Structures are given as C-alpha cells and as structure tokens.
Amino acid sequence: MADPMRVRAQETGGIVDVKVLMKHDMETGQRKDSSGKTIPAHHITTITATCKGKQVFQGEFGPAVSKDPFLNFKFKGGAKGDEVSVTWVDNKNDTRTDKAKVS
Numbered sequence: 001m002a003d004p005m006r007v008r009a010q011e012t013g014g015i016v017d018v019k020v021l022m023k024h025d026m027e028t029g030q031r032k033d034s035s036g037k038t039i040p041a042h043h044i045t046t047i048t049a050t051c052k053g054k055q056v057f058q059g060e061f062g063p064a065v066s067k068d069p070f071l072n073f074k075f076k077g078g079a080k081g082d083e084v085s086v087t088w089v090d091n092k093n094d095t096r097t098d099k100a101k102v103s
Contacts, residue, residue: 007100009084016078020071028063049086051078078102
C-alpha cells in the first residue's frame with residue numbers, strides 16, 4: 001500500500017481550501033533502470049474528494065504529472081469539523097484514501 005497522503009482542509013468565509021500532497025512515484029513508462037530495461041508505467045489516474053457524502057472534486061492525472069504530486073482545490077458548502085476524504089486510483093488499480101477534518 002502507498003504511503004499516506006497529507007491532507008489539510010481549512011474553511012474561511014464559507015469556502016473550504018483543501019491541500020493534498022500525494023506520495024506516489026508517478027512512473028511514465030519511458031524511463032530505464034540501470035540495466036537498460038524500461039520501468040513500467042505506474043501513475044495516478046483519478047482523484048476524487050468527498051465531504052458530507054457529496055463529491056466536491058474529481059480529477060484525472062496522467063504520466064506527465066511529477067513524482068509526489070501536490071493538489072490544491074476549493075469548494076463551497078463545508079464547515080469547520082466536517083471531514084474531507086480524498087481518494088486516488090492508479091493505473092495498476094492500487095488505491096489510497098486519506099481524510100482530514102476541516103479546521
């Protein structure tokens with residue numbers, strides 16, 4: 001299983017600002033190892049975030065995104081104490097979900 005994401009969510013004036021640091025190698029499938037063999041592609045493909053049972057963000061990544069990607073998004077409708085859940089799925093169907101309370 002992948003390392004935990006660092007998720008921070010802060011509400012100001014009715015808008016929740018979410019910052020996510022995802023730990024993932026994000027291999028493109030074009031690099032070669034020291035023996036000259038191609039390293040297989042392994043990258044995040046989809047990201048979703050939910051709050052109070054509603055999807056508040058959905059995105060798609062591809063092989064061009066750098067290692068350990070950072071994501072920042074905002075949404076309306078959250079309040080202090082709510083829980084924001086962020087999930088990614090990669091091209092090998094590995095998943096990771098982490099949560100944070102809105103402060």
